[in-house]
Amino acid sequence: MATVRAIFQPLAGGQHHATHLNSLAREPWLHRLIISSAFSNSAGVAAVSAALTPVAGACRAFIGVRNGSTTAQSLAALLKLGIETYAVDTATRSRIFHPKLYLAIGQNQARAIIGSANLTHPGLFNNIEAGSDISLDLTDASDKAFSDTMIAGFDDLLNNHPLHCFKIVDGRQIVDLMRQGLLEDERNPKTQTTMGVGTQGSATYKKSISLPFVGPPKKLKAKKPKPIPAVPAGFAPSSTPIFGQLVWLKPSLPATDLQLNPGHAPGVLRLTQAKYKVGGSVIDQTTYFRNQVFSGLTWTNNPVAQKDEAVAPVSLFIAGVYVGDFDMPVSHKLAWEAGQSNYTTGLHWSGATSHVKHQGLVGRALKLYQPASAGGRYIVEID
Helix, strand or coil: CCEEEEEEECCCCCCCHHHHHHHHHCCCCCCEEEEEECCECHHHHHHHHHHHHHHHHHEEEEEECCCCCCEHHHHHHHHHHCCEEEEECCCCCCCCCCCCEEEEECCCEEEEEEECCCECHHHHHHCCEEEEEEEEECCCHHHHHHHHHHHHHHHHHHHHCCCCEEECCCHHHHHHHHHHCCCECCCCCCCCCCCCCCCCCHHHHCCCCCCCCCCCCCCCCCCCCCCCCCCCCCCCCCCCCCEEEEEEEECCCCCCCCCCCCCCCCCEEECCCCCCEECCEECCHHHHHHHHHCCCCCCEEECCCCEEEEEEEEEEEECCEEEEEEEEEEEECHHHCCCCCCCCEEEECHHHHHHHCCHHHCCCCEEEEEECCCCCCEEEEEC
8 A cells, every 4th residue: 555755855854856856766675666757857867867777767758748847957957967868848838747756666566756856956955846756566456557548648649649748869860859949958058037027016026935955966067069050040039038918829730831731822811801809809800910010010001012011020830939020011901801800911931931831830829918028029929
């Protein structure tokens, strides 16, 4: 029958998840170890590396990517230890890989640490985290069912979702994932921004909570990295933009908007009504985009084409990855409506076309956000 010990880091007796995880990895009966973490960084791996090294050959790690937190250096550290490492990429911002589980399995016993702690230094030492350290008797039917269910979940990921749960094989692959925006670079940390940030008040500036703190290990002076092939222009931004107010949603992108229809690729995202409501009423797409959403742009009239034209500065996000910044032309022509409740305003993909022209984006939702501040950029998010 299972024995359960509570972990409440660092409030209950100064406990740390790192202590429990190191103890779990050193169990003499262990013949299989599963590590699952939404986020990881190199300091988190370093905190348990001494205990993991002797059992690395029996260990599998499942680490979430495309989440703005997991670093390339952490996957490299796991790989260096000899741990069989898998990246889990859901390919969407609306669903991330999030289980925090450390499971040691033996012949007749198992031990699991389950809770909120990620394989990061803050998660293992300093964050306020809650978890359970559970000793299991695998001769007991319910304990074995618990262990088997956890194992089966990861087997399902491996067997049925190979595109989204894939093995990390070498450093070149890690660098490529970092260049794609799926992994963060600890040498160049960026400030994360959140949608819906409220107005700061006086309470923002209170002192930080007084709790025990374990400093991360001092980093060795980094060697000058070998040159990495240049990232394409417009691909890797220097800082993450801030989302402004949501002003339009297209719930299911058709192939035509993504320039995928052979012989019919106009290069434009049609800004249709899409049943989008503002103030409880469905928008009038013939005026909404020209007179409200893009009213702040500098518009000119093209008498030959009989349309108004402007250029919108846009930051593009695809499946949670910041692709880059693009200047996208906007066209408005009343004749396009033709009395059929059609679109009259179009956003031209222009230099972003190669990023959106992918079958895997068909049917996804597209959101358009206004600039968060004057002079800022619009955001187009496909997820």
